[in-house]
Amino acid sequence: xxxxxxxxxxxxxxxVIHRLDPRTKLLGVILYIVALFLAKSWISYGVVLAFLxxxxxxxxxxxxxxxxxxxxxxxxxxxxxxxxxxxxxxGVVLVKIWKLTITSExxxxxxxxxxxxxxxxxxxxxxxxxxxxxxxxxxLESLLGPLKKLHVPVHELxxxxxxxxxxxxxxxxxxxxxxxxxxxxGADFENGSIIDRAKALIPVLVPLFISAFRRADELATAMExxxxxxxxxxxxxxxxRYGRNDFYAFGGLxxxxxxxxxxxxxxx
Amino acid sequence: xxxxxxxxxxxxxxxxxxxxxxxALDGVSFSINPGEFVGIIGHTGSGKSTLxxxxxxxxxxxxxxxxxxxxxxxxxxxxxxxxxxxxGLVFQYPEYQLFExxxxxxxxxxxxxxxxxxxxxxxxxxxxxxxxxxxxQQLEVSPFDLSGGQKRRVAIAGVIAxxxxxxxLDEPTAGLDPIGRAEILGNIQAYRQAKNAAILMVSHSMEDxxxxxxxxxxxNGSKLVMDAPxxxxxxxxxxxxxxxxxxxxxxxxxxxxxxxxxxxxNVYTIEQAVFELLRLKEGKGHA
Numbered sequence: 001x002x003x004x005x006x007x008x009x010x011x012x013x014x015x016v017i018h019r020l021d022p023r024t025k026l027l028g029v030i031l032y033i034v035a036l037f038l039a040k041s042w043i044s045y046g047v048v049l050a051f052l053x054x055x056x057x058x059x060x061x062x063x064x065x066x067x068x069x070x071x072x073x074x075x076x077x078x079x080x081x082x083x084x085x086x087x088x089x090x091g092v093v094l095v096k097i098w099k100l101t102i103t104s105e106x107x108x109x110x111x112x113x114x115x116x117x118x119x120x121x122x123x124x125x126x127x128x129x130x131x132x133x134x135x136x137x138x139x140l141e142s143l144l145g146p147l148k149k150l151h152v153p154v155h156e157l158x159x160x161x162x163x164x165x166x167x168x169x170x171x172x173x174x175x176x177x178x179x180x181x182x183x184x185x186g187a188d189f190e191n192g193s194i195i196d197r198a199k200a201l202i203p204v205l206v207p208l209f210i211s212a213f214r215r216a217d218e219l220a221t222a223m224e225x226x227x228x229x230x231x232x233x234x235x236x237x238x239x240x241r242y243g244r245n246d247f248y249a250f251g252g253l254x255x256x257x258x259x260x261x262x263x264x265x266x267x268x
Numbered sequence: 269x270x271x272x273x274x275x276x277x278x279x280x281x282x283x284x285x286x287x288x289x290x291x292a293l294d295g296v297s298f299s300i301n302p303g304e305f306v307g308i309i310g311h312t313g314s315g316k317s318t319l320x321x322x323x324x325x326x327x328x329x330x331x332x333x334x335x336x337x338x339x340x341x342x343x344x345x346x347x348x349x350x351x352x353x354x355x356g357l358v359f360q361y362p363e364y365q366l367f368e369x370x371x372x373x374x375x376x377x378x379x380x381x382x383x384x385x386x387x388x389x390x391x392x393x394x395x396x397x398x399x400x401x402x403x404x405q406q407l408e409v410s411p412f413d414l415s416g417g418q419k420r421r422v423a424i425a426g427v428i429a430x431x432x433x434x435x436x437l438d439e440p441t442a443g444l445d446p447i448g449r450a451e452i453l454g455n456i457q458a459y460r461q462a463k464n465a466a467i468l469m470v471s472h473s474m475e476d477x478x479x480x481x482x483x484x485x486x487x488n489g490s491k492l493v494m495d496a497p498x499x500x501x502x503x504x505x506x507x508x509x510x511x512x513x514x515x516x517x518x519x520x521x522x523x524x525x526x527x528x529x530x531x532x533x534n535v536y537t538i539e540q541a542v543f544e545l546l547r548l549k550e551g552k553g554h555a
């Protein structure tokens with residue numbers, strides 16, 4: 001079912017990671033990615049992986065749902081893996097079939113590249129799984145705050161993002177409903193040629209578009225009714241404040257980067 | 269009489285194995301006879317919508333069976349598809365599913381999927397439009413140019429055009445004005461009488477179900493807790509109120525009258541109430 005798509009969906013909980021300031025988590029993901037890209041050896045990859053596993057276990061997000069979120073990316077992973085496997089020179093030739101050679105260098109790079117992507121995505125999943133969309137945009141707005149001086153419409157952008165995120169599950173649910181209704185009238189989405197199946201989507205897409213516009217219109221009216229007029233002079237009910245855990249988190253992340261950087265310095 | 273549709277110990281669990289796991293149906297069994305008008309009442313989240321989607325094979329039960337004409341609808345793939353046509357399902361706010369350029373084409377969507385001949389499709393579209401009171405001219409306009417109530421009727425006609433033996437409707441009158449409500453309910457009755465079809469209607473209007481249905485299914489907490497004619501169901505005032513349901517207003521009035529010592533029977537429709545009051549006025553004693 002469509003509902004099973006979890007890409008970037010919030011997974012409610014009360015773990016330490018859930019309670020971190022969204023800014024900490026946003027910056028944390030960036031620091032984590034930096035560490036990941038500094039990693040060059042098995043040891044440093046191991047360090048980053050250990051950090052990731054620790055973070056996931058603290059967050060109490062079932063690893064299963066992180067894995068299931070990866071499913072749409074399998075093609076990219078395989079593509080990266082295969083490409084690196086065959087197109088790297090150097091090292092000992094392991095297998096040679098016709099013009100394709102697999103070298104030890106290629107094998108290592110393939111493993112590094114795919115695990116880098118996997119770890120990159122798991123890290124960002126951890127952010128979206130543990131942070132509600134509203135907290136996320138709040139954090140983003142606060143972090144991008146300085147850009148307001150350059151006349152970047154930060155508030156408007158974050159509001160747009162917030163609304164877009166907010167409506168993903170709604171639209172998925174709506175799609176599910178419309179598909180069911182058309183299935184009840186005998187629409188067939190699973191069988192037939194690609195063209196048949198594409199055609200079968202018309203009875204879903206037309207009502208979906210109409211309802212998306214209707215929702216947008218209703219939301220705009222509702223916002224205006226509550227005197228929304230952009231970010232100017234708008235106060236917040238929940239002020240973002242760094243707590244003790246945030247400092248620990250930053251400490252941990254800095255330590256991670258330091259360890260990986262030192263390891264890289266030693267050529268590891 | 270041989271039942272047309274039977275539910276046997278239906279159980280359905282959503283999102284098995286995730287934190288969102290939720291038992292939406294728990295051991296629900298009942299049967300429906302041809303031509304019967306059955307109402308389903310229950311509080312929001314009591315499992316009504318899940319139940320409806322089990323009955324035409326949109327959701328596969330976690331355990332239990334749905335029998336159409338004695339045959340399990342999941343017994344083979346072809347029959348599951350056939351069941352979708354023979355058990356017509358009208359969702360809540362069905363007007364949001366309209367997509368075609370003209371009303372005619374939209375109503376024809378179901379019959380076309382059934383693989384019928386053009387003449388047969390044409391006959392069914394016109395007949396279905398007749399049942400819901402759409403005119404010839406309206407068949408050629410865009411469904412998006414119609415009013416809310418008319419769109420609703422187009423959507424219902426789209427299901428009726430498949431000539432289902434069982435027609436299931438989820439709150440068909442939600443959000444309509446009183447005239448629109450009465451018209452839609454009349455259309456449904458007309459279809460039932462013309463085709464001897466069984467009707468299964470989810471409704472929050474106790475007045476509507478009291479007046480129209482032969483039998484009421486009461487859902488509470490994923491279970492079927494009552495299966496009886498409205499007259500018997502509305503005797504259980506306390507239980508219904510505990511479930512977050514109500515009883516028809518006229519029944520409430522008469523219960524209060526009884527409490528005050530008036531010699532009246534339990535009534536649940538306006539007609540019965542009038543009858544009782546006239547009897548009371550004309551002379552005491554039971555009719």
